[in-house]
Amino acid sequence: MARVEAALGVEPPEEPRADCTIEQRWESYTSAEHGRWRALFARQAALLKDRATPEFLAGLTQLGVAAEGIPDFRRLNDVLERTTNWRIVAVPGLVPDEVFFEHLANRRFVATCFIRAPEQMDYIAEPDVFHDIYGHVPMLVHPIFADYMQAYGQGGLKALGLGSLTQLARLYWYTVEFGLIRGPDGLRIYGSGIVSSKTESIYCLEDPTPNRIAFDLKRIMRTEYQIDRFQDCYFVIDDFAQLFEATRPDFTPIYRELASLPDIPSDQLLPADRRLQANVSA
Secondary structure, three states: EEEEOOOOOOOOOOOOOOOOOEEHHHOOHHHHHHHHHHHHHHHHHHOOOOOOOHHHHHHHHHOOOOOOOOOOHHHHHHHHHHHHHEEEEEEEOOOOOOHHHHHHHHHHEEEEEEOOHHHHHOOOOOOOOHHHHHHHHHHHHHHHHHHHHHHHHHHHHHHHHHHHHHHHHHHHHHHHHEEEEEEEEEEEEEEEEHOOOOOHHHHHHHOOOOEEEOOOOOHHHHHHHOOOOOOEEEEEEEEHHHHHHHOOOOOHHHHHHHOOOOOOOOOOOOOOOOEEOOEEEE
């Protein structure tokens, strides 16, 4: 699944390398850009303390993703490489599927460098540096989730050759981007698309509208998703070990099975679905 994260109207700071990477050039950020990061960080930090999974919050603390401004990828990499042997590589925007998967398979997370404009503080169509770093990177400190991301990259390279990218992309969407986890105090967020969004952080846990469905690998891989509004459904894991174990087997026979089954609309419930209740409060 390619990263849909081109900075509209912004020229790349340099010609990308063969693997689509560039230098972050942290020194080139303006005070206004750092200010937007601070505003986003402060807002989400207050919102997520009782909504995000403890593993995300612990990763945020361990990385030292500070409220002062856009982090320097080099400093984050010092921590990541010591902890789970991952590193962040900067890209100017959209990268080809094969390049995206190749980076993940080698424990390299691709991240954009640009920060959203002032009028995009509540919603941005393409992921920016806040989404990529604040949203994704703290979970890469967690050993099991870090291994899951590498396995996903390896699986992506295989899916390209099997023509099954659509099914695999849905797994990424409903786990890495919009995943929920069940904890002792109710549902919590780990998906990056949620933790970097003020409004969806509340909606996904507390609004009665969406369906919250217990994790089911094949169900997820058949389910369509929305890219321009809140999700109709969220899939909930019991723990990260469940996620990694469910996705460990060879997907080749699963792809063959799913090829004969219809896609499921994002708002449709199935009789076999195990629904979970919204949090009363968070």
